[in-house]
Amino acid sequence: MNEDEVHEPVSELETVLAPKLDPRWALSGRQFVVVALVTALFVLLNYIPLAGHEVWGDVALGGWILDHHELPAADPFLILAEGMPFTAPNWLVQTSLALVMRRAGAEFISLFISITVLATGLLLWRITYRRTASTWQSLLITTAVLVLNHSQFLSLRVESLGLCAFTSLWWLLETHRQCPPPAKSWKFWAAVPLLLAIWANADLSFVCGLALLLSVAVGAALTWLLSRPAPAANDSISPSRACGLFQLGWLAVTLNPYGMQLIWVAIRTLRNPNVHDLVSRHPFSFGSGASYEVVLAWALGLTALRRSQRPLAWGEILALTGFGLLTLKSMYWVGYFFVTWGIVLAPQLGELLAACQSLYRASNKLVAESAAPTSSTPSFRFSYLALLLVWCGFAFTPTGHRLLGGQPRSAVQEFGKEAPLNVLKYLREHPPQGQVFQPHDWGDWMAGQGLTTDCQLFATGRVEHLPRRVWEDYLLISRGQSGWQNALGRYTADTAIVSLARMPELNRVLRREAGWKLVYEDEIGAIFTRRLNTTPKASAKSAPAGPATPTAGAS
Numbered sequence: 001m002n003e004d005e006v007h008e009p010v011s012e013l014e015t016v017l018a019p020k021l022d023p024r025w026a027l028s029g030r031q032f033v034v035v036a037l038v039t040a041l042f043v044l045l046n047y048i049p050l051a052g053h054e055v056w057g058d059v060a061l062g063g064w065i066l067d068h069h070e071l072p073a074a075d076p077f078l079i080l081a082e083g084m085p086f087t088a089p090n091w092l093v094q095t096s097l098a099l100v101m102r103r104a105g106a107e108f109i110s111l112f113i114s115i116t117v118l119a120t121g122l123l124l125w126r127i128t129y130r131r132t133a134s135t136w137q138s139l140l141i142t143t144a145v146l147v148l149n150h151s152q153f154l155s156l157r158v159e160s161l162g163l164c165a166f167t168s169l170w171w172l173l174e175t176h177r178q179c180p181p182p183a184k185s186w187k188f189w190a191a192v193p194l195l196l197a198i199w200a201n202a203d204l205s206f207v208c209g210l211a212l213l214l215s216v217a218v219g220a221a222l223t224w225l226l227s228r229p230a231p232a233a234n235d236s237i238s239p240s241r242a243c244g245l246f247q248l249g250w251l252a253v254t255l256n257p258y259g260m261q262l263i264w265v266a267i268r269t270l271r272n273p274n275v276h277d278l279v280s281r282h283p284f285s286f287g288s289g290a291s292y293e294v295v296l297a298w299a300l301g302l303t304a305l306r307r308s309q310r311p312l313a314w315g316e317i318l319a320l321t322g323f324g325l326l327t328l329k330s331m332y333w334v335g336y337f338f339v340t341w342g343i344v345l346a347p348q349l350g351e352l353l354a355a356c357q358s359l360y361r362a363s364n365k366l367v368a369e370s371a372a373p374t375s376s377t378p379s380f381r382f383s384y385l386a387l388l389l390v391w392c393g394f395a396f397t398p399t400g401h402r403l404l405g406g407q408p409r410s411a412v413q414e415f416g417k418e419a420p421l422n423v424l425k426y427l428r429e430h431p432p433q434g435q436v437f438q439p440h441d442w443g444d445w446m447a448g449q450g451l452t453t454d455c456q457l458f459a460t461g462r463v464e465h466l467p468r469r470v471w472e473d474y475l476l477i478s479r480g481q482s483g484w485q486n487a488l489g490r491y492t493a494d495t496a497i498v499s500l501a502r503m504p505e506l507n508r509v510l511r512r513e514a515g516w517k518l519v520y521e522d523e524i525g526a527i528f529t530r531r532l533n534t535t536p537k538a539s540a541k542s543a544p545a546g547p548a549t550p551t552a553g554a555s
Contacts, residue, residue: 049416053441056448062098162205193252219315480505
């Protein structure tokens with residue numbers, strides 16, 4: 001046996017063990033770090049409690065739509081909203097959540113929203129990477145956006161779907177901008193209206209998508225009129241194409257059960273005074289919400305613009321300024337501002353980070369000279385480790401644990417310690433009768449869990465559907481202000497459910513009032529019922545004249 005015959009089996013074995021995958025699937029060390037960070041974020045998101053009142057409010061209305069096979073013409077859970085115009089613009093999300101809740105439970109809703117938030121972060125990182133051409137700069141900018149907007153990114157809310165759609169639209173625009181002219185195809189012109197059509201049936205925040213397209217169109221027109229040299233970013237599209245894209249998006253959002261009326265529904269809802277009374281819709285003020293984060297973002301942005309020689313495009317200026325002003329009017333839009341801030345200022349922030357890195361290296365010459373460059377050679381070893389890491393990450397999530405045969409989480413773990421779970425348990429065992437006063441967001445819990453069979457809710461999270469008079473009475477009662485007895489008597493409410501954290505004054509006056517008695521209390525809430533020897537009609541005699549169910553509009 002010669003030497004060639006001896007080594008022939010070894011060469012065949014090497015051929016069999018050689019990777020057969022496309023080399024593009026091989027990851028570098030830096031890419032493996034990105035996968036590890038994304039997996040860690042995904043696991044973290046899955047352990048954040050759901051915003052229960054939003055989920056149950058949408059589940060309740062979505063379940064009603066599925067049961068009746070039609071969109072409601074009036075709020076099915078608010079008798080006090082009779083006569084008020086009612087629309088269900090979020091019907092697509094509501095029916096989807098209702099189906100998931102019926103088939104799989106709240107764990108899979110948590111998984112669905114976690115994937116949405118994760119997709120938003122990945123799209124944001126991809127856009128900033130395209131604009132900076134640097135992995136570490138784009139990661140730092142994306143992390144900065146996540147940290148600045150932690151109140152929305154690190155909370156599982158249904159409104160995260162709108163922010164994901166907004167980031168997806170930015171990604172489509174940026175991808176189209178960087179494609180060479182021969183590569184620009186009909187796919188972009190089909191993807192944008194398709195995204196807006198789905199968005200319009202899922203969340204009223206689709207108006208932010210139209211505002212972004214309008215910024216692109218006006219920016220392109222200004223570039224053409226002013227003949228600015230070297231247009232960048234959004235201004236690379238011609239004015240005619242930009243206007244056509246905006247018109248296409250406008251037509252796409254009309255593909256819904258309400259047609260063109262949906263745009264006016266969105267405007268009317270955003271301008272509704274009841275909505276403005278909610279804490280999440282308050283205007284910008286220092287010390288509230290993410291006010292300090294907004295100031296920090298503007299400070300970083302202005303510093304980066306001052307040091308950079310790269311000009312902003314007109315479309316970018318309009319988008320950043322527009323969403324900044326919108327945030328001043330209502331902090332509800334702060335998430336859209338932070339995403340726009342990170343994308344528009346990514347090149348300038350990247351230059352600022354590079355300058356900081358240069359200063360650090362200059363002040364630490366010894367460290368810089370001795371530091372060995374990290375290897376970024378792609379290897380399938382990193383790919384295999386990444387797959388193992390992703391699988392382990394999914395297995396450690398509550399949903400993965402349940403699919404692998406583990407026990408589901410408790411309701412407290414799913415919805416958080418602030419959820420009124422014990423209050424709802426008491427209400428199931430002792431169903432209230434007639435009109436009930438309760439925190440408006442707890443009304444969504446009661447509707448979602450079927451506790452409205454024998455009672456009428458005072459308010460739910462859809463406060464825009466309540467008459468202004470009813471909503472003002474709700475605020476008066478919840479704050480325990482003078483006249484709260486007459487207000488409760490006007491609506492013949494015999495049961496009052498109080499949030500101890502948000503209604504301390506009402507809790508205090510109800511305990512002192514002889515006509516009410518405490519029937520249940522825990523660390524979250526308390527339930528009071530009217531004593532039999534007092535009637536709401538006696539209190540109503542001194543109440544100001546007015547119908548029990550006003551029908552005046554609240555626009």
